[in-house]
Amino acid sequence: xxxxxxxxxxxxxxxxxxxxxxxxxxxxxxxxxxxxxxxxxxxxxxxxxxxxxxxxxxxxxxxxxxxxxxxxxxxxxxxxxxxxxxxxxxxxxxxxxxxxxxxxxxxxxxxxxxxxxxxxxxxxxxxxxxxxxxxxxxxxxxxxxxxxxxxxxxxxxxxxxxxxxxxxxxxxxxxxxxxxxxxxxxxxxxxxxxxxxxxxxxxxxxxxxxxxxxxxxxxxxxxxxxxxxxxxxxxxxxxxxxxxxxxxxxxxxxxxxxxxxxxxxxxxxxxxxxxxxxxxxxxxxxxxxxxxxxxxxxxxxxxxxxxxxxxxxxxxxxxxxxxxxxxxxxxxxxxxxxxxxxxxxxxxxxxxxxxxxxxxxxxxxxxxxxxxxxxxxxxxxxxxxxxxxxxxxxxxxxxxxxxxxxxxxxxxxxxxxxxxxxxxxxxxxxxxxxxxxxxxxxxxxxxxxxxxxxxxxxxxxxxxxxxxxxxxxxxxxxxxxxxxxxxxxxxxxxxxxxxxxxxxxxxxxxxxxxxxxxxxxxxxxxxxxxxxxxxxxxxxxxxxxxxxxxxxxxxxxxxxxxxxxxxxxxxxxxxxxxxxxxxxxxxxxxxxxxxxxxxxxxxxxxxxxxxxxxxx
Numbered sequence: 086x087x088x089x090x091x092x093x094x095x096x097x098x099x100x101x102x103x104x105x106x107x108x109x110x111x112x113x114x115x116x117x118x119x120x121x122x123x124x125x126x127x128x129x130x131x132x133x134x135x136x137x138x139x140x141x142x143x144x145x146x147x148x149x150x151x152x153x154x155x156x157x158x159x160x161x162x163x164x165x166x167x168x169x170x171x172x173x174x175x176x177x178x179x180x181x182x183x184x185x186x187x188x189x190x191x192x193x194x195x196x197x198x199x200x201x202x203x204x205x206x207x208x209x210x211x212x213x214x215x216x217x218x219x220x221x222x223x224x225x226x227x228x229x230x231x232x233x234x235x236x237x238x239x240x241x242x243x244x245x246x247x248x249x250x251x252x253x254x255x256x257x258x259x260x261x262x263x264x265x266x267x268x269x270x271x272x273x274x275x276x277x278x279x280x281x282x283x284x285x286x287x288x289x290x291x292x293x294x295x296x297x298x299x300x301x302x303x304x305x306x307x308x309x310x311x312x313x314x315x316x317x318x319x320x321x322x323x324x325x326x327x328x329x330x331x332x333x334x335x336x337x338x339x340x341x342x343x344x345x346x347x348x349x350x351x352x353x354x355x356x357x358x359x360x361x362x363x364x365x366x367x368x369x370x371x372x373x374x375x376x377x378x379x380x381x382x383x384x385x386x387x388x389x390x391x392x393x394x395x396x397x398x399x400x401x402x403x404x405x406x407x408x409x410x411x412x413x414x415x416x417x418x419x420x421x422x423x424x425x426x427x428x429x430x431x432x433x434x435x436x437x438x439x440x441x442x443x444x445x446x447x448x449x450x451x452x453x454x455x456x457x458x459x460x461x462x463x464x465x466x467x468x469x470x471x472x473x474x475x476x477x478x479x480x481x482x483x484x485x486x487x488x489x490x491x492x493x494x495x496x497x498x499x500x501x502x503x504x505x506x507x508x509x510x511x512x513x514x515x516x517x518x519x520x521x522x523x524x525x526x527x528x529x530x531x532x533x534x535x536x537x538x539x540x541x542x543x544x545x546x547x548x549x550x551x552x553x554x555x556x557x558x559x560x561x562x563x564x565x566x567x568x569x570x571x572x573x574x575x576x577x578x579x580x581x582x583x584x585x586x587x588x589x590x591x592x593x594x595x596x597x598x599x600x601x602x603x604x605x606x607x608x609x610x611x612x613x614x615x616x617x618x619x620x621x622x623x624x625x626x627x628x629x630x631x632x633x634x635x636x637x638x639x640x641x642x643x644x645x646x647x648x649x650x651x652x653x654x655x656x657x658x659x660x661x662x663x664x665x666x667x668x669x670x671x672x673x674x675x676x677x678x679x680x681x682x683x684x685x686x687x688x689x690x691x692x693x694x695x696x697x698x699x700x701x
Contacts, residue, residue, distance in 0.1 A: 232330070233307070236314055237266045237282060238323040250328070253298055253305075272296055281311035285324045296328070306335040357454045360392070364440060364447035367391045379455070381427020399423035399431045407436065411449065415440045424453065432457040469648075487522035494519050521568075528599065545675045547590040554587045554626055558619050561598045571611040577618045587626055588699045593672045600665035601630040601692050608690070609634035625678070625697040632691075637684040645682055646670045 233253055235246035243264050254270045256262075266282070267275040274280050274294060281292040292311040297304055307328040314323040352359055358376035362369045372387045380387075382395060398404050403422045411417045416439040423431050434453040441450055494515040501507050507515070555578050562576045598617075605615045609632045618629035637645065648667045673680045676696050684690040 231327075233328040235266070235269075235326050236323060237326065239282075239286065239321070241265050241267065241282060243269055244323070253328075270296075281309065281326065282324050285311055285313050286321070295331075305330060305332045307331060355452065357452050360387075360449075360451040360453070361443070362392070362449050362451065364449055367393075370443065370448060379426050397424050399425045407438075411438055411440065421456075433460045487525045490522045491519045491526075528596075531596070545593065545671050547593060547675055549588050549590055551586050551588055552591055552594070553585045554589075555582060555585050555619060557591070557594065558598070558617055558628070561595065561602065562617050565602050565606070565615075569606050572606055572609065573612070573614040575614060575616045577616060579620055583621060584698065586698075587696060589676060589696065590672075593675070597669050597672050597694065598628075598630075600669045601694075604665065604692075605630055605632035605634065605690070608632065622695065625695060628694045628696070630692045631689065633689045636686045636688045636690055637682070638686050642682050642684055646680075 231247065231249065233247065233250035235250050236244050238244050243266050246269075257264055257268060278284075279294070281294065284292045290313065292309075294309045294311075295306065296309050297306045299305075308331050309326055309328050311324045311326045313321055314325045315321055352361075352371075353373050355373055356375055358379050359373040360369055360376060361371040368389050368391055369387050372382075372384055376387070377383055380395070380397065387395065392398060393401060393404065400423050407417065407420050407422065410420070416437075418437045420436040420438075422434060422436055424434050425431050433456050435456050436451055436453050438449050438451040440447055442448065497507065497515055498512060558576055558578070562574050565572075566574045602615065602617070609615060613633040615633075616629075616631045618627075618631070620627050646666050646669075670680055673694055673696070678694060678696040680692065680694045682690065682692050
């Protein structure tokens with residue numbers, strides 16, 4: 086059976102074209118699949134496989150076309166010759182194309198990776214360069230805005246320093262000159278074992294020293310800190326020095342030392358006892374020399390002890406209000422309290438205290454001013470005021486009594502007709518009363534004038550003359566016997582008198598005897614005996630006035646010579662201003678003599694006066 090060739094040819098061409106179209110469509114789908122996941126090698130191989138099929142289809146279609154052309158041109162023999170190679174060629178083409186595609190794909194992948202790495206490397210280099218530049222700028226800014234810093238190599242060459250360093254130690258040459266560290270910043274540590282670089286080379290990790298630089302009249306102080314300068318492998322290349330300005334701190338330290346020195350001088354030289362104690366426990370931290378002197382306790386004995394344990398507070402009850410006030414106010418001034426000193430004596434002090442911090446610990450600084458003398462003076466002043474008030478009252482009474490008597494008798498004498506007539510004897514009695522009261526006023530005024538003279542600091546004037554002392558004593562005892570018949574008077578003198586003469590102011594001596602005998606009369610009951618003794622001594626005379634009166638206690642004896650003092654001020658029946666014994670003492674001492682009182686309550690009083698033969 087003969088089949089027409091044309092339909093066969095057309096069918097063959099159509100099948101080849103259809104196969105080619107299908108393979109191209111598959112290749113397109115594989116390409117799209119590969120593009121969606123270029124990193125998926127399986128998809129890449131599918132794409133290469135479909136691409137090889139396309140080329141295989143093209144090769145097969147080309148072989149069939151040649152075959153049909155040869156057959157149509159009646160050249161079957163040629164086709165028979167090449168037909169065996171057509172299938173092998175198609176298969177070889179498929180394998181070669183697929184293998185080449187795989188190789189090309191791998192090459193393309195490697196090339197792309199190289200390109201990507203190249204691009205990434207350039208980007209990394211650029212990024213690292215930018216980072217390095219930024220780091221360099223940052224380091225420069227840090228160096229130029231930090232403390233003075235320099236880097237020195239192992240040969241003592243300065244290889245880098247910041248602007249802050251050069252502001253203090255300027256460059257000694259041009260910028261690129263090699264400068265030794267000891268030329269740039271000479272100091273006491275250079276060329277010695279204490280040189281920071283020498284110590285760094287010796288293995289020290291940190292070296293700290295204090296250096297200074299003179300700027301005119303100002304000295305600036307720095308703390309130098311040196312550390313090793315190493316490379317990335319840890320090899321020692323030199324050292325890095327950083328200097329911190331401590332001028333203000335140094336000045337503050339100097340000011341603190343000076344302040345502490347001033348405080349210590351004030352603390353030690355204060356004439357008042359000063360105590361520094363802990364606020365919480367109350368234990369003593371320090372005391373000054375005045376404290377040691379007053380209390381009799383050494384500084385070592387007082388430290389770490391509480392004042393109450395040392396027995397300093399005489400009244401412990403007054404301590405608690407003091408602590409509470411100090412705790413609430415933080416300070417206290419002039420707190421009055423009693424303290425016991427080393428001798429056991431209790432003295433009054435004014436305590437001023439304030440809270441301060443010592444080494445961040447709250448402490449108390451106490452200053453105690455001894456006002457015992459002032460308090461005694463205050464009490465004396467109060468007593469003097471009281472005595473003066475009593476004196477004014479007594480003086481008014483003592484002056485008004487004789488004046489009233491004198492005025493009354495004078496009225497009798499001036500107007501006798503109003504009171505009937507008086508005899509001459511009565512008139513003489515009136516005149517004698519007026520005279521005696523006038524003498525009393527004269528004595529009072531004389532005592533007042535003497536006290537005024539003594540108060541102004543002027544001594545009692547004396548008109549010295551030689552007198553027979555036994556004679557003066559006899560006259561005075563007879564006068565008192567006459568005027569005081571209610572008392573018994575007795576004069577006792579030695580039987581043999583070798584030297585009766587004595588140099589005295591007769592008026593003042595009579596004033597002394599008058600006061601002593603008058604006091605004996607005032608404070609002795611009627612009918613008692615008053616004895617006036619006189620005896621010779623080796624260098625003068627001793628006069629004693631003894632009575633059998635009420636006597637005095639020790640306190641009264643201690644104040645008997647005080648101005649305005651009266652042993653019993655409440656007894657207004659006993660006249661007197663309280664000036665007599667004070668005037669007597671001054672008069673006796675003006676003669677270079679002595680006076681003392683011996684007495685006991687209910688046993689009378691004895692006043693002993695000694696006078697030298699010569700008062701000059």
